[in-house]
Amino acid sequence: MVSSTSLRLWVRAPLMWMGGFRWPTIACPPSGRRRKWAAVNKSSLNPLLPLSANCQPAGMPRLFLALLILFTARASADKLEPRVLFLGDSITYGGNWTVYVESAIRAQKGMGRASIVNMGLSSETTSGLSEPGHAGGSFPRPDLHERLGRVLSQFKPTLVVACYGINDGIYQPLDASRQLAFQDGIIKLRLACIRAGAQIVIVTPPLYAPDNRAKDAINYDGVMEAYGAWLVAQRSAGWQVIDIHPLLHQSVDAAKKADPTFIYAKDNLHPGEQGHLFMAKAVWQSLAPMMKWKSDVVFAEGMKLKSLRESSALLRDAWLTQTGHKRPGVKGGLPVAEAEARSAELVGEYLKK
Structure with missing residues (x-):
C-alpha cells in the first residue's frame, strides 16, 4: 500500500518546474x-x-x-477541448484580423470545430488609464481587469491571444508612469491567464498614423514601439510575445510602394481590410510555430470568410453580454447556448465549402 507521503511525492514530481517545491x-x-x-x-x-x-x-x-x-x-x-480566446481593444473587437487567424487555426488537424471566441472590447485598456474627456466625457475607458476574472472562469480558455497597448498610452507622449501602468496591467493579465490554466500569447501594439506621419506630432507610434520593445524583452523570462509592429511597417511601406494611394488606417488608428490582413499575417507568422501548427495555410476568403465572420460576431456578442463589461453602446448578443448552436452550423458550412 502506498503511503500518502509517497503519493504526494509522485504527484508533485512533474510540477517541480513551477517552483516552490523541493525534493525531500x-x-x-x-x-x-x-x-x-x-x-x-x-x-x-x-x-x-x-x-x-x-x-x-x-x-x-x-x-x-x-x-x-x-x-x-x-x-x-x-x-482538454481546445478553447481559443482573443482579447484586445476595438481593433480586435472589429474581428477582421482575428477571423483570418481563426481560419488558419481551423485548418489545423483536430481544430476544425474548436471553440474560438473573440472577446475584444472597444476603448479598453489593460492599464486602467483613461484620458480626461474620453468619448466626449460620456464614459471612461473600460479596464480589462474589471471583467477578466469572469471571462476566464466562464469561457475557460486553453489559449489566450491578447493585443493591447494602442489605448494604454491614452494618445499622449511617452511617459514613465503610463508605461509602468501598461506593464503592470500586462503582467496581471498574464498571471491571471496562467492561474486559470491557459497559455497566453501577447501581441505587440499595431501602428499609429503610418499614412501621414505629420498627423502624429507627439510620435505616438514611437510610444507603441517602446511598449512593444518592453514586451519583446520579456521573452528572456519565458513570455510568448509576437512582435507585429516592425512587420506591419514593412507591409505598409511595400503596399505604398506598389500603390501610392494605399491607406492603412483612414482615422490613423483602425486598419482597413488590408491592414487587418497584414496584422493577421504578422500574427500567424509567429503563432503557428509557437503552437507547432502548420504555417503554410491560406486564409479564408469569399463566402468561407463570410461564414466565419458571422459565426465570430455571434459568439463575440453573446459572450460579451454574458460575461459583462463597463463599455456603453456595445451591441447585445444572444444567449450563449443559442449563439453556439448557430455558430456550429456556420462552422459546419465553412468546413464543407
Whole structure:
C-alpha cells in the first residue's frame, strides 16, 4: 500500500518546474552496511522511488502506480477541448484580423470545430488609464481587469491571444508612469491567464498614423514601439510575445510602394481590410510555430470568410453580454447556448465549402 507521503511525492514530481517545491531528503537508516551503501549510491538514487527500510528502492508496484498517475494526468490534459480566446481593444473587437487567424487555426488537424471566441472590447485598456474627456466625457475607458476574472472562469480558455497597448498610452507622449501602468496591467493579465490554466500569447501594439506621419506630432507610434520593445524583452523570462509592429511597417511601406494611394488606417488608428490582413499575417507568422501548427495555410476568403465572420460576431456578442463589461453602446448578443448552436452550423458550412 502506498503511503500518502509517497503519493504526494509522485504527484508533485512533474510540477517541480513551477517552483516552490523541493525534493525531500531521502536517507538510509543510519546503521552498518546500509549507511555505507547510501553513501556510495547517493548520486544514483531516484527521488521518484522512496527507499524501503532495507535501503532498496520501494519496488515496481510503487513505480507502476507513479507512472499510472503521471500518464493519467497527461492524458487528461491532452483531452482538454481546445478553447481559443482573443482579447484586445476595438481593433480586435472589429474581428477582421482575428477571423483570418481563426481560419488558419481551423485548418489545423483536430481544430476544425474548436471553440474560438473573440472577446475584444472597444476603448479598453489593460492599464486602467483613461484620458480626461474620453468619448466626449460620456464614459471612461473600460479596464480589462474589471471583467477578466469572469471571462476566464466562464469561457475557460486553453489559449489566450491578447493585443493591447494602442489605448494604454491614452494618445499622449511617452511617459514613465503610463508605461509602468501598461506593464503592470500586462503582467496581471498574464498571471491571471496562467492561474486559470491557459497559455497566453501577447501581441505587440499595431501602428499609429503610418499614412501621414505629420498627423502624429507627439510620435505616438514611437510610444507603441517602446511598449512593444518592453514586451519583446520579456521573452528572456519565458513570455510568448509576437512582435507585429516592425512587420506591419514593412507591409505598409511595400503596399505604398506598389500603390501610392494605399491607406492603412483612414482615422490613423483602425486598419482597413488590408491592414487587418497584414496584422493577421504578422500574427500567424509567429503563432503557428509557437503552437507547432502548420504555417503554410491560406486564409479564408469569399463566402468561407463570410461564414466565419458571422459565426465570430455571434459568439463575440453573446459572450460579451454574458460575461459583462463597463463599455456603453456595445451591441447585445444572444444567449450563449443559442449563439453556439448557430455558430456550429456556420462552422459546419465553412468546413464543407
